[in-house]
Amino acid sequence: MALPEATLASVAELLYYIPSAPLLALSGRQHQLVGDADGNNRPLSGHSPATLFVLASTSELNAGHLADQVDNWLKHDDVFVSEFLSSVYLLVTDAEGPRFDNEVELKALLKTWSTQRAFTLTPRDILPSDSMTLCRSGPYFSSSDGLRPAWRLFDDSNGAFMFPVVPRKESSRTFAIPGTAGIPVPSRLFYQSPSPAKPLSGMRVVIKDNIDMAGVPTSAGNRAYRELYGVKHKNAEVIDRLLDAGAVIIGRVKTVQFASGGNARDWIDYQAPFNPREDGYQDPSCSSAGSATAISAYSWVDVALGTDTFGSVIGPASEHGLFGLRPTLGAVSTRGVVPQSRELDTVGFFTRTAKTATAAINAITSIDITKRFCTAKAQLLYPVDFFSNWPNGYLSTVEPVILKLESFLNVKRTKVDIRAQFKERKVADGKKIEDYLETTVAHIQLYDCYHNCLPLLEEYKQKFNKTAFADPYIQYKWALGKALTENQYQEAIQQRDIFRDWMSSEILPPPIGGRDFDTILLMPNGYMDPFDRHQYDGSTLEEGARRKQGFGFKDSFVTALPGFPFFNVPVGQFPYKSLVSNRTEFLPINIAFMGPRGSEVALLQIIEEFLQSSPELHITVYTGSTPFPSQKGITPNVSL
Numbered sequence: 001m002a003l004p005e006a007t008l009a010s011v012a013e014l015l016y017y018i019p020s021a022p023l024l025a026l027s028g029r030q031h032q033l034v035g036d037a038d039g040n041n042r043p044l045s046g047h048s049p050a051t052l053f054v055l056a057s058t059s060e061l062n063a064g065h066l067a068d069q070v071d072n073w074l075k076h077d078d079v080f081v082s083e084f085l086s087s088v089y090l091l092v093t094d095a096e097g098p099r100f101d102n103e104v105e106l107k108a109l110l111k112t113w114s115t116q117r118a119f120t121l122t123p124r125d126i127l128p129s130d131s132m133t134l135c136r137s138g139p140y141f142s143s144s145d146g147l148r149p150a151w152r153l154f155d156d157s158n159g160a161f162m163f164p165v166v167p168r169k170e171s172s173r174t175f176a177i178p179g180t181a182g183i184p185v186p187s188r189l190f191y192q193s194p195s196p197a198k199p200l201s202g203m204r205v206v207i208k209d210n211i212d213m214a215g216v217p218t219s220a221g222n223r224a225y226r227e228l229y230g231v232k233h234k235n236a237e238v239i240d241r242l243l244d245a246g247a248v249i250i251g252r253v254k255t256v257q258f259a260s261g262g263n264a265r266d267w268i269d270y271q272a273p274f275n276p277r278e279d280g281y282q283d284p285s286c287s288s289a290g291s292a293t294a295i296s297a298y299s300w301v302d303v304a305l306g307t308d309t310f311g312s313v314i315g316p317a318s319e320h321g322l323f324g325l326r327p328t329l330g331a332v333s334t335r336g337v338v339p340q341s342r343e344l345d346t347v348g349f350f351t352r353t354a355k356t357a358t359a360a361i362n363a364i365t366s367i368d369i370t371k372r373f374c375t376a377k378a379q380l381l382y383p384v385d386f387f388s389n390w391p392n393g394y395l396s397t398v399e400p401v402i403l404k405l406e407s408f409l410n411v412k413r414t415k416v417d418i419r420a421q422f423k424e425r426k427v428a429d430g431k432k433i434e435d436y437l438e439t440t441v442a443h444i445q446l447y448d449c450y451h452n453c454l455p456l457l458e459e460y461k462q463k464f465n466k467t468a469f470a471d472p473y474i475q476y477k478w479a480l481g482k483a484l485t486e487n488q489y490q491e492a493i494q495q496r497d498i499f500r501d502w503m504s505s506e507i508l509p510p511p512i513g514g515r516d517f518d519t520i521l522l523m524p525n526g527y528m529d530p531f532d533r534h535q536y537d538g539s540t541l542e543e544g545a546r547r548k549q550g551f552g553f554k555d556s557f558v559t560a561l562p563g564f565p566f567f568n569v570p571v572g573q574f575p576y577k578s579l580v581s582n583r584t585e586f587l588p589i590n591i592a593f594m595g596p597r598g599s600e601v602a603l604l605q606i607i608e609e610f611l612q613s614s615p616e617l618h619i620t621v622y623t624g625s626t627p628f629p630s631q632k633g634i635t636p637n638v639s640l
Helices: 063-076 082-086 103-112 129-134 223-229 237-244 289-297 314-320 354-364 392-409 418-424 440-464 472-483 486-507 541-547 600-612
Strands: 006-011 014-019 031-034 048-055 087-092 117-121 138-143 146-149 151-154 161-164 183-186 204-208 248-253 303-308 323-326 346-351 379-383 414-416 519-525 566-577 584-594
Touching: 014 146, 031 087, 031 103, 048 063, 048 082, 063 082, 063 103, 082 087, 087 138, 161 183, 161 289, 183 248, 204 289, 223 440, 237 248, 237 354, 248 289, 289 303, 289 314, 289 346, 314 323, 314 346, 314 519, 314 566, 314 584, 323 354, 346 354, 354 600, 379 392, 392 519, 392 566, 392 584, 392 600, 418 486, 440 472, 440 486, 472 541, 566 600, 584 600
Parallel strands: 048 087, 087 117, 204 248, 204 303, 379 414, 379 519
Antiparallel strands: 006 014, 014 151, 031 117, 048 138, 138 146, 151 183, 161 248, 303 346, 323 346, 323 566, 519 584, 566 584
16 A cells, blocks of 8 residues: 655645645746746746636636635635745636736736746646646646645644545545645635535545545454455445545544444544544544544534444434434445444434535435425424423423424424324334333344454454454443344344334325425434543443443434434534533534435435524534534534
């Protein structure tokens, strides 16, 4: 796995990654507009910051147009800085080449930018000519052999990443680890705006460490797994879908071993990420901890791919205060994903905006049985048995959101009691839902996790003549899974199927004949108590680990067992006194929306429209300690 050759440079005290090969080679015939004749037009011996303007016609070759472009770049691009204007290349793509009707004004503008060298180019100055299709305006580094795109290096201060990746020269769909301390990120200016064909164009995406990427290893959070299986040679199917949608994959992020549960203190092979929310020492939550941390900590990451078996997107989304989707079981391909339980596994994601979430699901879903939500026949289900257990602080925050949703849909909520209906309809011979599903999730995922990991244990022992190490948490989990019988497993599958079929027929039935769906089920989601990363969920390993194995009946099982889409939406935050910082901090408050199987695309579209319908609702969240400003009523205004 050879490292790609590259150079590092500093511009305005910011670090940049410079690829070894130029993107654009120049013929040397370019016309010099600014620079003295005996010095500034000589070939450069190193890499100098430069800006390329790609102009459709000479009408755009005017000071006003260029000044507006630069002002816009400085506001919206996190890679471009004004120091890149020290050298300027003006490429006019029309056949006639540049004409200078306003050369005086243009040179005056270049002077205000402190430009030392400026050139005008025509298509014939680009070698080879077909590389014109790669030309995009933005920040570059110029040298004697051409222009290289500027990639800014960002610091992974919260420890979310396993490693950064860059595309290999020979194939943009195969990745390499650049060997840099920071994470190289290309300018947003190098990509066209998102479109229906490319909904994720230019968006920076990170990938959980249990999803294969060609050219780099997958470890599933376990050093032995990485040592045994090494570099992967094929992308997971969802990775190819992301690339087809125009996404820019910039790195791999951490996961708890084998995408299981676990607290920060359970991590042995790798350190758990640092959740930036609240006092900075809250537990990052579950197996998609790295994915959620990348979104809540870094504005330069737009989408983070995660996986969810029975809460690994649902939980981190709520604890980090993010938009997070657990899609319909099977809606997103899991081919190329290290399995935890194929009966429950889904590939989901995290974003900071509802708009980006809608774009992401459009890009990666392979099943969509609905066109959109049917507002004319809208039903809004409010499960009183779930909401009644939540404290007043939570209910007083989500109630105004629900009232606005009722107004938006022009419908009143329908109160349902899922537990009572399950018992009254004698779905399980009159048993309570808690009793019937007491061990269902636990037995499915424990059995699957152990048997999925058996090949690793056997092959590692045979190859290295030693036992593969796993975290004590995982070893405890394997012992539980090993003790389960095939009959216990099949009984749990049957319980899952009966519950799924009942939920799909009585609570969230699918639309008939491919018509639009009309029912949304509201669900509470999250935690109202702080949980520090140095704490342990129980007095012993056994007590803490057992709590995370799916025993009992939890709110998240309403989506995990039937396989319904579950969309977490942050709506507020509440104060608490931190024992770490000894000051008032804020925990996120969330509400979730569920639809019938296969409805995620339409579900996210209608929720996005709803959030845009009122200035009092939040369509985006901040990075850092709080998802929203602490001042009441202020909505953050961030791009993407």
